[in-house]
Amino acid sequence: xxxIKDVAAEAGVSVATVSRVLNDHPSxxxxxxxxxxxxxxxxxxxxxxxxRSLRTDQTHTLGLVISDVLNPYFTELARSVxxxxxxxxxxxxxxNADERPDLQDHHVRNLLDRxxxxxxxxxxxxxxxxxxxxxxxxxxxxxxxxWIPGVxxxxxxxxxxxxxxxLVAHLHGLGHRRLAIIAGPAATTTGRERVEAFRExxxxxxxxxxxxxxxxxxxxxxSGRRVTEGFLDLPEPPEVVFxxxxxxxxxxxxxxxxxxxxxxxxxxxxxxxxIRWFVHTDPPITAIAQxxxxxxxxAVRALVDxxxxxxxxxxxxxxxxxxxRSCGEPVPASPEPDPAQAPAVQPPVTNRSHS
Amino acid sequence: xxxIKDVAAEAGVSVATVSRVLNDHPSxxxxxxxxxxxxxxxxxxxxxxxxRSLRTDQTHTLGLVISDVLNPYFTELARSVxxxxxxxxxxxxxxNADERPDLQDHHVRNLLDRxxxxxxxxxxxxxxxxxxxxxxxxxxxxxxxxWIPGVxxxxxxxxxxxxxxxLVAHLHGLGHRRLAIIAGPAATTTGRERVEAFRExxxxxxxxxxxxxxxxxxxxxxSGRRVTEGFLDLPEPPEVVFxxxxxxxxxxxxxxxxxxxxxxxxxxxxxxxxIRWFVHTDPPITAIAQxxxxxxxxAVRALVDxxxxxxxxxxxxxxxxxxxRSCGEPVPASPEPDPAQAPAVQPPVTNRSHS
DNA sequence: GATGCTCGTGGAATCGATTACATCGACGTG
DNA sequence: CACGTCGATGTAATCGATTCCACGAGCATC
Numbered sequence: 001x002x003x004i005k006d007v008a009a010e011a012g013v014s015v016a017t018v019s020r021v022l023n024d025h026p027s028x029x030x031x032x033x034x035x036x037x038x039x040x041x042x043x044x045x046x047x048x049x050x051x052r053s054l055r056t057d058q059t060h061t062l063g064l065v066i067s068d069v070l071n072p073y074f075t076e077l078a079r080s081v082x083x084x085x086x087x088x089x090x091x092x093x094x095x096n097a098d099e100r101p102d103l104q105d106h107h108v109r110n111l112l113d114r115x116x117x118x119x120x121x122x123x124x125x126x127x128x129x130x131x132x133x134x135x136x137x138x139x140x141x142x143x144x145x146x147w148i149p150g151v152x153x154x155x156x157x158x159x160x161x162x163x164x165x166x167l168v169a170h171l172h173g174l175g176h177r178r179l180a181i182i183a184g185p186a187a188t189t190t191g192r193e194r195v196e197a198f199r200e201x202x203x204x205x206x207x208x209x210x211x212x213x214x215x216x217x218x219x220x221x222x223s224g225r226r227v228t229e230g231f232l233d234l235p236e237p238p239e240v241v242f243x244x245x246x247x248x249x250x251x252x253x254x255x256x257x258x259x260x261x262x263x264x265x266x267x268x269x270x271x272x273x274x275i276r277w278f279v280h281t282d283p284p285i286t287a288i289a290q291x292x293x294x295x296x297x298x299a300v301r302a303l304v305d306x307x308x309x310x311x312x313x314x315x316x317x318x319x320x321x322x323x324x325r326s327c328g329e330p331v332p333a334s335p336e337p338d339p340a341q342a343p344a345v346q347p348p349v350t351n352r353s354h355s
Numbered sequence: 356x357x358x359i360k361d362v363a364a365e366a367g368v369s370v371a372t373v374s375r376v377l378n379d380h381p382s383x384x385x386x387x388x389x390x391x392x393x394x395x396x397x398x399x400x401x402x403x404x405x406x407r408s409l410r411t412d413q414t415h416t417l418g419l420v421i422s423d424v425l426n427p428y429f430t431e432l433a434r435s436v437x438x439x440x441x442x443x444x445x446x447x448x449x450x451n452a453d454e455r456p457d458l459q460d461h462h463v464r465n466l467l468d469r470x471x472x473x474x475x476x477x478x479x480x481x482x483x484x485x486x487x488x489x490x491x492x493x494x495x496x497x498x499x500x501x502w503i504p505g506v507x508x509x510x511x512x513x514x515x516x517x518x519x520x521x522l523v524a525h526l527h528g529l530g531h532r533r534l535a536i537i538a539g540p541a542a543t544t545t546g547r548e549r550v551e552a553f554r555e556x557x558x559x560x561x562x563x564x565x566x567x568x569x570x571x572x573x574x575x576x577x578s579g580r581r582v583t584e585g586f587l588d589l590p591e592p593p594e595v596v597f598x599x600x601x602x603x604x605x606x607x608x609x610x611x612x613x614x615x616x617x618x619x620x621x622x623x624x625x626x627x628x629x630i631r632w633f634v635h636t637d638p639p640i641t642a643i644a645q646x647x648x649x650x651x652x653x654a655v656r657a658l659v660d661x662x663x664x665x666x667x668x669x670x671x672x673x674x675x676x677x678x679x680r681s682c683g684e685p686v687p688a689s690p691e692p693d694p695a696q697a698p699a700v701q702p703p704v705t706n707r708s709h710s
Numbered sequence: 711g712a713t714g715c716t717c718g719t720g721g722a723a724t725c726g727a728t729t730a731c732a733t734c735g736a737c738g739t740g
Numbered sequence: 741c742a743c744g745t746c747g748a749t750g751t752a753a754t755c756g757a758t759t760c761c762a763c764g765a766g767c768a769t770c
Binding site for chain 1: 759
């Protein structure tokens with residue numbers, strides 16, 4: 001591979017001049033510029049980013065550590081992150097933690113070793129020493145979706161409280177009174193918060209959230225299945241299960257089917273995180289939709305702000321309820337709503353009258 | 356951030372000795388080793404991968420350019436690639452092309468500039484000059500899933516011919532005679548091959564594949580919707596639509612629903628690429644499953660073989676048919692198959708007798 | 711015409727590692 | 741005792757860029 005020296009030799013100038021041309025430094029003669037560019041062309045020269053990074057101490061790269069690539073919520077997040085980063089002149093290296101703290105640490109270490117300019121994390125746990133050290137050491141960092149309390153790092157996330165209240169109102173309106181939740185890991189903020197929001201919303205209707213109706217999941221499908229089976233085995237099973245993420249909802253759906261039962265007739269189902277597939281499941285699943293793309297973009301902007309010396313603010317955006325049929329039919333309505341009009345998410349229809 | 360010099364100073368040795376300890380070179384005294392390790396510990400030293408790469412001309416990094424991160428097939432592929440790479444001591448940088456040749460080139464260029472050790476690509480098109488140059492220049496490269504004909508690069512992929520034959524047998528057995536396909540872009544191998552395999556399989560039953568029954572899609576959901584609408588507008592619409600990937604199948608499902616029609620009664624549906632969500636759609640979708648994880652692992656092994664100077668072989672693995680209910684009920688059968696037993700993919704049932 | 715400025719350029723230091731080569735002491739052997 | 745070998749270590753070159761500094765030419769100012 002041709003180096004800057006080869007270009008310099010070919011163009012008959014020094015490496016300094018080549019470098020100036022490449023970084024369009026003002027004081028280069030037009031003649032030298034054309035000669036260098038010609039040499040670059042004939043040699044097919046491309047600057048070595050590794051060498052450049054060593055010298056400038058900048059990689060123009062962001063690290064993104066997500067909790068689970070197989071979760072469509074995080075892939076969508078990753079996509080919007082990469083898009084915005086590209087627009088701002090950065091590349092992104094994604095690390096997938098598979099909800100495993102050890103893997104998360106592996107990726108954080110790897111990214112720090114590569115001297116990425118900044119780190120975007122959706123933490124799988126309450127904060128490993130490594131992560132805390134990195135934050136304290138001043139690595140530009142931003143938490144997205146989940147965060148670690150007590151750490152001085154901006155957080156970009158969705159607030160689901162309002163949407164959870166809407167959900168509970170919807171469920172209550174359909175006559176449901178025994179509501180259960182499949183929680184995420186207590187080590188994650190989203191794992192805890194969603195339970196709290198749910199409990200609070202129930203309280204507004206004078207409803208309790210008994211311990212038996214709080215199932216401990218880990219954001220993976222299997223745990224949703226397991227917890228739902230537990231619920232169904234209770235002497236008085238819940239009428240509704242609210243899964244704290246989309247994969248556990250999928251597991252719950254499996255569990256219900258495996259017993260030959262039906263959603264929503266035998267057990268209603270709702271999920272946190274809306275994904276496009278929820279329109280096509282049997283039945284379509286009522287979910288709380290986060291503004292995922294906007295979250296990813298805001299997180300990148302906050303991180304790049306920090307990297308480039310600006311403050312970098314926390315952002316909280318509202319989530320919203322998307323009602324479908326998995327909790328019961330609010331209306332008989334027209335023969336079939338038209339999914340082609342709004343394939344990804346349907347508008348909330350909480351105000352439709354019940355038959 | 357502490358550098359190797361700081362460690363050397365702290366330990367009272369030269370940088371050479373520190374480097375030797377870190378790369379466990381044999382000739383270092385036990386005493387020096389412990390002193391260095393202690394210094395590393397107290398300083399929290401981590402080697403700078405950028406500097407190391409510059410010197411050794413190795414990044415221990417693979418580039419993976421996939422066609423679309425939002426497609427679950429590719430996320431699963433990416434996950435298995437990262438897993439195997441990690442096991443072999445490599446990291447992976449993923450570039451998402453969103454089925455756009457220009458974005459694909461952007462990522463390839465970026466990865467080459469970073470001097471990745473090898474490149475794994477699922478090409479979005481027939482081969483840009485950049486990609487061809489890279490292959491010719493001797494960059495270790497492996498194609499996965501899709502490939503570019505005429506380029507000297509190992510290919511790791513699934514052969515769907517057998518499964519497509521099984522699918523056509525299944526459809527024919529159900530009485531379907533007018534079969535249509537939503538093809539992928541003609542610039543991709545998979546876009547062409549799947550049509551050819553389908554046509555061939557139809558031929559075995561004396562069936563034609565008229566041009567009107569070949570819809571041109573682009574592997575994205577929208578195109579599946581559009582093409583399916585076109586099929587439904589034909590004076591003699593097909594009885595079955597076979598989508599060449601999972602996203603176009605989703606679009607097709609949308610289109611059918613939007614007309615108030617039903618799958619499989621009004622139009623049967625099958626897809627190439629099986630994904631876990633197909634178990635949960637309404638109805639569950641009959642699909643051709645690729646051994647995705649195995650493909651990813653084999654691709655990494657082939658690439659690392661090339662990087663480390665071994666030959667690096669092409670691999671072709673068989674795909675297989677997974678029958679569900681979207682083409683009609685092959686058997687009245689027991690009330691409901693148990694999805695909990697095999698949540699991701701159900702076993703092939705091509706050998707069931709037709710009723 | 712001397713002075714000072716700007717502009718274009720090249721030489722050389724530098725970033726943080728790896729590694730070839732030189733050095734030096736200890737030890738075994740003839 | 742002289743010599744060769746080997747193990748442990750340090751010095752310095754090197755990878756490919758960026759950038760500080762010096763230098764010379766051209767030009768304006770006084």
